[in-house]
Amino acid sequence: MNAWKEKLMQGVFFIAACTSVLAVALICVFLFINGVPAMKEIGFVKFLTGTVWRPNNDIYGIFPMIMGSIYVTAGAILIGVPIGILTSVFMAKYCPKQIYPVLKGATELLAGIPSVIYGFFGLVVMVPAIREFGKTLRQAGILHKGGDGNSILTASLLLGMMILPTIIGVTESNIRAVPSQYYEGSLALGATHEQSIFKVVLPAAKSGVIAGVVLGIGRAIGETMAVIMIAGNQARLPESIFEGVRTMTANIVLEMGYASGLHREALIATAVVLFVFILIINFSVALLNRRGENE
DSSP states (O other): OOOHHHHHHHHHHHHHHHHHHHHHHHHHHHHHHHHHHHHHHHHHHHHHHOOOOGGGTTTTOOOHHHHHHHHHHHHHHHHHHHHHHHHHHHHIIOOOTHHHHHHHHHHHHHHHSSSHHHHHIIIIIIIHHHHHHHHHHHTTOOOOOOSSSSSHHHHHHHHHTHHHHHHHHHHHHHHHOOOHHHHHHHHHHOOHHHHHHHIIIHTTTTHHHHHHHHHHHHHHHOOOOOHHHHHHHOOSSSSSTTTTTHHHHHHHHHHHHOTTHHHHHHHHHHHHHHHHHHHHHHHHHHHHHHHHHOO
């Protein structure tokens, strides 16, 4: 009887795993079947490197959107990753027991806030602040244009805030998973508390830290609603971080509702490019982890 139940549960788990793989496969098939023909019709090079997006004139160049996604995501990484990792270290190794439940609850609450609320906060609070900051820099002669606040900088700051709970949660759990013998052995050899954490414990949790960063990157590059509200949505190459941009996700959402024909297929092709970007990031991280394990 127990053997029969075990086989039944194995079958259930196998079906669940196959369902997950099938879902990903169906998404891939849909994207490539609908997107690749449009890229062929427009021209792969013209589509990827074109700097003009004018659907009314059948001109489809997504290079500004690609660079917009890269700029905003890179800014979010520069802001969110150091803060997230340091916060994780504090929560795992420094935080007093009285404060920990409050801090843990606050980080988990950040993860539960809807994107539109983040976007509203950015629109009401951050955009005016960045506008005034740019105005101050322009009056000081540092900038030629201060911008209106809807910019790469605003989007990067907001996305950096949005990816914090992902990075903090994954990184903290992996730091806590490092055996205590690592830390204790380092102290026994004469290392300080900080040296033991940053030179022994944190490197031992490297794969988990990288996983948290990758999840944060995925959140940043795939975010749509908040970015639409504060990034300016200008399909052009920006000259500074105080100018607006349009990301690939924003481009799809803004125009998919009324697109048809080649225009709709070009938007799906944009989704293909975004999908390939995420695959490249995941494969690169997996390769780095594999090399780290071999070393």
